[in-house]
Amino acid sequence: MLRSKGLTVVDVYQGWCGPCKPVVSLFQKMRMEVGLDLLHFALIKDEALAEEGECFSRVKDDGEDEDVVSSGKTCTLAIIKPDAVMHGNAEEIVMKIQETGFDILTNEERTLAEAEMRLFYQHRAGEDAFEQLLHHMCSGPSHLLILTRTEEAEDVVTAWRNLMGPCDPDVARREQPDSLRAQYGTAMPFNAVHGSQDAAAARRELLLLFPSFTFSDQGTEAAPEKSPKQILAS
Known part of the structure; x- marks a missing residue:
């Protein structure tokens, strides 16, 4: 240190x-x-x-x-967004996450602050909808989850993104009607859930929202x- x-x-x-x-x-x-x-x-x-x-x-x-947090498992971040929480869908989404083969290491309900969301989404700062996105993410409680998988046939980041479906709920309903965004999202940016883009993003986002999270030398693994x-x- x-x-x-x-x-x-x-x-x-x-x-x-x-x-x-x-x-x-x-x-x-x-x-x-x-x-x-x-x-x-x-x-x-x-x-x-x-x-x-x-x-x-x-x-x-x-x-x-x-x-x-358990040890030796590759992890990613999942957020159940304020729109899904407000509509009372958080518990049902959590159940579907578990039924799909994910282990939830942490499930924390928290209202996110604007300062941390500006840092969290800094790569999207130039977009027209940036301020709307920030307002939405800070508008009420979210559920912040650290996910891992017992079965490693598919890495946890990819598996979670597949379960979420396309970013736009309308596209998700056409292309992946069984996905979470198709079922619980309404319209952008109210698409119910967030997932890390890749392993590097998962590491950054977990470190930001869970400052005492353990990383192993292999990437986004919870170390013993x-x-x-x-x-x-x-």
């Missing part, structure tokens, strides 16, 4: 400390404003250390782990969690 370019912040807190949790969101907002390469942070929580880019375990009072002793020794 000390060899990383920019500033490294270390935050130490206990899982029972409610007021400490918003500080993590504050760090995330600061990181987006300053730049992903210039601000890094490490979290020490419940005696378990997780460096920036590594998944950390959120431990409940009963000692059970919560929201722990380390014990505090292993991390301190590395």
Whole structure:
């Protein structure tokens, strides 16, 4: 961490400390404003250390782990957009994702901030519909999912994009009527779901929306969690 370019912040807190949790969101907002390469942070929580880019375990009072990302699986990002959530379709979409053979490592409901969406969609900043897209994505709660697959016959990024269908719901209804966008989308940009374009985009988007997500050297894989002793020794 000390060899990383920019500033490294270390935050130490206990899982029972409610007021400490918003500080993590504050760090995330600061990181987006300053730049992903210039601000890094490490979290020490419940005696378990997780460096920036590594998944950390959120431990409940009963000692059970919560929201722990599994290890050794290729992952991608899925977003159930505000239009699908508003129409009450989120749970049904989640069920169809699972029925199609995906494992959901994380399912977090969150209203996305404009600052993070401007960074998220910066590659589309020159498009005429850019501001409409930002307004839509920040208009209400979304479901943010980290997906993987038990069966590796088809990589998870491609499999998720195939399940979503064409970007335009009208095109999806003509070409892939069983796809999620055909069933739950209405018209652009209200196409119900988002998926990463490729493995590189998945890595970038997961790092942006899940700053403590673990990446292996092989790409968008959730790396095995380390014990505090292993991390301190590395």
